[in-house]
Amino acid sequence: MNRIIRAAGFTAAAVLGAAYIYGGSGNFGNRSVTVQPKHSVTNKVAVVTGANSGIGLALTESLLNRNCRVYATYRNEECSKTLLEMAKENPQLNLVVADFDTEESLDTAIAQIKKTIGERKVDLLVNNAGYFEKRANKFGALEGPGWSKSFRVNTIAPMLVTQALAPNLDKSDDPKVVFISSRRGSIARNRDEHYEGRIAYVTSKAAANMAFSSISQTKKDWGVVMIHPGAVITNFPSVQPDRISAKESAEGIIGVIESGMKSGSFVDEKGKSIPW
Numbered sequence: 001m002n003r004i005i006r007a008a009g010f011t012a013a014a015v016l017g018a019a020y021i022y023g024g025s026g027n028f029g030n031r032s033v034t035v036q037p038k039h040s041v042t043n044k045v046a047v048v049t050g051a052n053s054g055i056g057l058a059l060t061e062s063l064l065n066r067n068c069r070v071y072a073t074y075r076n077e078e079c080s081k082t083l084l085e086m087a088k089e090n091p092q093l094n095l096v097v098a099d100f101d102t103e104e105s106l107d108t109a110i111a112q113i114k115k116t117i118g119e120r121k122v123d124l125l126v127n128n129a130g131y132f133e134k135r136a137n138k139f140g141a142l143e144g145p146g147w148s149k150s151f152r153v154n155t156i157a158p159m160l161v162t163q164a165l166a167p168n169l170d171k172s173d174d175p176k177v178v179f180i181s182s183r184r185g186s187i188a189r190n191r192d193e194h195y196e197g198r199i200a201y202v203t204s205k206a207a208a209n210m211a212f213s214s215i216s217q218t219k220k221d222w223g224v225v226m227i228h229p230g231a232v233i234t235n236f237p238s239v240q241p242d243r244i245s246a247k248e249s250a251e252g253i254i255g256v257i258e259s260g261m262k263s264g265s266f267v268d269e270k271g272k273s274i275p276w
């Protein structure tokens with residue numbers, strides 16, 4: 001009898017233990033127990049850049065559905081109507097104007113983000129805003145201004161935003177920093193998939209991967225992950241077949257964050273490793 005009780009206790013503990021890591025719910029006796037994953041993003045404070053469209057907007061919505069307070073950046077009211085409407089209805093959503101276009105606007109954006117968040121704790125920072133240079137991306141057509149802008153928006157801005165929010169992230173008991181990268185930032189994949197027509201974009205993503213990989217070593221108690229969001233239907237130019245919706249991508253990204261992925265990993269939205 002004792003053995004049966006001990007075995008039942010062990011089973012319940014094992015199920016609860018697994019649920020603690022992966023999340024889920026179950027019935028124990030007549031009590032229903034819901035266990036959040038260890039790295040759950042529910043009820044957290046999050047910052048999402050480029051939140052007015054595509055993946056950033058879907059992520060903002062998914063985080064609000066998980067009862068997070070979200071500081072969401074946008075740069076232009078005209079292109080941000082859905083986000084502005086969402087903010088009117090949801091007091092958990094705080095908007096910040098942040099344009100990373102020029103050196104000057106980047107400085108202003110960072111000051112504005114800092115001013116809005118103040119000394120508050122931040123649990124999750126998603127560096128999502130990204131720029132694809134359409135005109136001067138190819139060898140033969142490359143130009144300083146377009147390439148510099150790719151680096152400013154895709155590499156320098158996410159790093160400077162992360163640096164500015166480091167004291168806020170340090171206040172969290174489980175700080176997470178996500179860089180929305182691209183598999184096109186993989187030098188290894190370039191050999192098979194030929195990204196040479198997009199030099200300004202791919203180099204800026206590869207450089208950012210290196211920068212975020214570096215801070216994963218400096219900030220050992222942060223979880224830093226570089227995530228390729230999938231081939232997603234957004235305003236971003238793409239010729240990929242079988243693209244997924246922004247909502248699917250956002251849910252995948254949240255799944256990766258909650259899985260407690262090893263800090264410094266470069267993965268896709270399903271958590272699959274991407275070679276550097």
Ligand SMILES: NC(=O)c1ccc[n+]([C@@H]2O[C@H](COP(=O)([O-])OP(=O)(O)OC[C@H]3O[C@@H](n4cnc5c(N)ncnc54)[C@H](OP(=O)(O)O)[C@@H]3O)[C@@H](O)[C@H]2O)c1
Binds near residue numbers: 053
């Ligand atoms: N879609 C895909 O298949 C795919 C694949 C791999 C990686 N990604 C990455 O996913 C991220 C999100 O892109 P998305 O696909 O959701 O495309 P999107 O709908 O075009 O979103 C891009 C976001 O970045 C913002 N942004 C662009 N330039 C900016 C600047 N100078 N300053 C501040 N914000 C700026 C945009 O704001 P505005 O609306 O004001 O321009 C928008 O909010 C990007 O980092 C992209 O590289 C996307």
